[in-house]
Amino acid sequence: MSETTKTGPADQGLVDVLVIGAGVTGIYQLYRAQEEGFSAKLLEAGSGVGGTWYWNRYPQARFDSESYTYGYLFSKELWEEWEWSEHFAGQPEIERYFNYVVDRFDLRRLIDFGAKVSSVVWDETAAAWTVTTEAGTEYRARHVVAATGILSVPFVPEIPGRADFRGEQHHTGRWPKTPVDFTGKRVAQIGTGSSGVQIVPAIADDVAHLTVYQKVADWLTPLNNRPITAEEQAELKGNFESIRDTLNTSPSGFLHQITMRSGLEDTPEQRQEFYEQKWNSPGFTKLSEHYYDMTTNPTVNEEFCEFIAGKIRSIVKDPATAEKLIPKGHGYGGRRPPFGTGYYEAYNKPNVELVDINETPIVRITETGIETSEGHQEFDIIIWATGYDFGTGALNRLGVRGRQGRELKEYWADGPSTYLGVVTAGFPNFYFPGGPHGALGNNPRYSGDQVDYVMDLLVHARDHGHEVVAVTDAAEQEWTDLVNGNEAQLSFLKSSYFYGANIPGKAVKQLLNPMGRYKLQELIHESVENGFPAFEFAKAAEQEA
Structure with a gap:
């Protein structure tokens, strides 16, 4: 992976x-902007491309969307040139893919790496944004697209003593490039x-001992990954x-086909056979190809x-460990379902144990380990697999100030308000596809739908000689009311990170679009x-003003 020397944008x-x-x-936004004839620049905090797939490089990090459905569809040549090795590719292959795309379409020259943004300030008179990095470099832009992602700000809970630990600590979302050596280590x-x-x-066979601290058990099912045959x-x-046409119109963004029948149309025996098929099916098909009423019909969901x-x-x-691993208080689809390979089997190894922190809470981190209500255990490495500040986390940390100095973080203090999940009122020429x-x-x-919409909007403004593009308060309110008023269409609990409930002090508000992709595309x-x-x-x- 090559580093790019920053030029002086001033x-x-x-x-x-x-x-x-x-x-x-x-990357797609940069490609589209250049293709449409706009001058463009991309700022990236890291030293390489890939976003989530640059930062998440822990052992066995991989897609749980099929590889070929996650990649780009804008070029048939790219589709034919790149060959995914597995149905669910691992992080090294994913990172190689994004680097290939950037170089294949000559985009690297437009990217400044190591450019972490600290402020984005609207200049009313000039109708332009001033974007400043932590290093103090300033950029001026007519339009700013914050493609900062929904899972890009790691969350680490405030457990007393965390800074005192003398061993290694790593969050899965900020994993070091140098491989972590787990051999013979005591790992939490x-x-x-x-x-x-x-x-x-991935690490169970290498460590001397692995203690897994679980707050909430989820309904994990097998990923069922395998190589893609010739x-x-x-x-x-x-x-x-x-395939492109299907993915461009699919409500889930997959190639999956929903089962167009209720679970109650089958006999109990037929349902058991169907559940067995789902258990052995790949990835998200457990949701997207299930009975259409699996998440809404209590009988089928409970079964x-x-x-x-x-x-x-x-x-x-x-048996005691098995019971801890079985979720209590939510059905399948109540939280974002994880998919794994060999996860349950790992607990049969004598060096792997599970601790339910609801029963045995963590009291503090010490210099040498973790103290719980049942005592102290020493560790060499602590892994924080504690998730992210979903949806608004990265946007709220950019230091965005719009008209009359309005601060985005303050404006969204009670939850985000947007139009089509792309723009927000009072922040002209500012867009955030892939956000809340x-x-x-x-x-x-x-x-990708949202990037295409942003480009249609910018081309329209350019063609009509407009320099300022601002969504109305009324349009923002209408869309936000739709989003918040239709949350019953989702099965996710308000205790999930899809509502921001995992972040202390964060407003518990809808961060998804419960009406789905069809409604987004229609509008x-x-x-x-x-x-x-x-x-x-x-x-x-x-x-x-």
Whole structure:
């Protein structure tokens, strides 16, 4: 991976589009801006591209969306040139993919690495943004696109004594490039979400002892990953157009086909057979190809949960550990379901133990280990698999100030308010595809919809000689009311990170779009067709404070 030496942007003048973040959304935004003839620049805090897949490099970090459905669809040549090795690729391969894309389309020259943004301030008179990095470098841009992602700010709980620990500490979302040596080490892992369940079996055979501290058990099912066969490769390459069309219109952003029948249409015996099929199916098909009423029909949901609980009891030899691993208080789909390989089996190893911190709470971190209500245990390494400040975390940390000095973090203190999950009132020429209120499903698919919408909007403004693009208060309110008023359509509990409930002091508000991708696409289409009626356009001298 090459490093890019920063040029002095101050003498480059005003850039049309400045993108923040070189993840899957930011790279696509940069590509589209350049293709449409805008001058463009991208700022990335890290030293390489990939976003989530640059920072999350812990052992066995990998997709749980099928690789070929996560990648880009804008180029048939790219699709044919790149060959994924597995249905669910691992982090090294994913990072190679994003580097390949950046170099294949000559985008690296437009990226400044090591450029962590500290402030984004609107200049009313010039109708432009001043973007400043932590190093003090200033950029000037007509439009700013914050493609900072929804899972980019790691959360570490404030446990007393954390700074005193003399061993190694690593969050899964900020894993070091130099591999961590677990051989013969005493390891504590705090957290068992999507990242945590991947790392446990990955290191279990190397460590002397692994203690996993679990706050909430989730309904984990097998990822069922495998290599992509030569026949499958040929089928993928030969059906690009139909696959692209399906992914561009699919409500989930997958190639999956929902089962168009209620669970109650089948007999109990047929349902058990169906559940077995789902257990052995890949990734998110447990949700997206399940009975259409699995998350809404209590009978079917409870039965499927009991089926999974039976699997856990059959795999985990110690009955007490098995019971700790079976979720209590929420059904399948109540939280973001994780997918794993060998996770339950890892607890059959004599050097792996599970601690339920509801029963045995952590009191403090010490210089040499962790003290719980039952005593002290010494560790060499602590892994924080404790998740992220979802949805608004990165945006709230950019130091964004809009009209009349309005601070974005303060404006969103009670939860985000947006229009189509792309813009917010009082912050002209500022966009955040892939942020809060977008949709749900395979992230690159709906964030790609939003990038395309941003580009349609910017081309419209350019073609009509407009320098200022500002969403109206009324349009923002209407969309935000729709988002908050339709949360019953989602199965996720308000205690999940999809509401921000995992972050102390954060407002518990809807961070997704419960109406889904269809509604988002419908309103985007209407907006484009009708000339963007939700926006006010002006030249710099015409705008109102």
